[in-house]
């Protein structure tokens with residue numbers, strides 16, 4: 343499972359998440375929604391270990407592989423859905 347516990351994330355001086363706690367169980371498909379700039383990509387950056395939390399933890403099993411498609415994809419002839427599926431090992 344993925345566990346976020348008492349998480350605080352900042353970008354610069356802006357606090358994007360404060361004391362956030364959530365659990366995602368194996369096999370669940372989860373969508374993350376929120377207004378532009380609220381911190382969705384930043385939370386994913388934490389899971390990708392590109393950034394660190396100010397406090398709290400975001401943990402998942404060490405043997406799990408994280409795969410992703412960037413928010414901005416190149417301009418291609420193929421539909422976005424095909425681009426995503428092509429990248430799925």
Ligand SMILES: Nc1ncnc2c1ncn2[C@@H]1O[C@H](COP(=O)(O)OP(=O)(O)OP(=O)(O)O)[C@@H](O)[C@H]1O
Pocket residue numbers: 353354356358376377378379380381382383384385413
């Ligand atoms: N590398 C960065 N350095 C500094 N601030 C950043 C950086 N990346 C994002 N931010 C800021 O952090 C905040 C959250 O950005 P983020 O990209 O996580 O939002 P988002 O929810 O994914 O937005 P969108 O719906 O537009 O994709 C915004 O205020 C953004 O300007």
Ligand SMILES: [Mg+2]
Pocket residue numbers: 382383384413
């Ligand atoms: Mg984003």
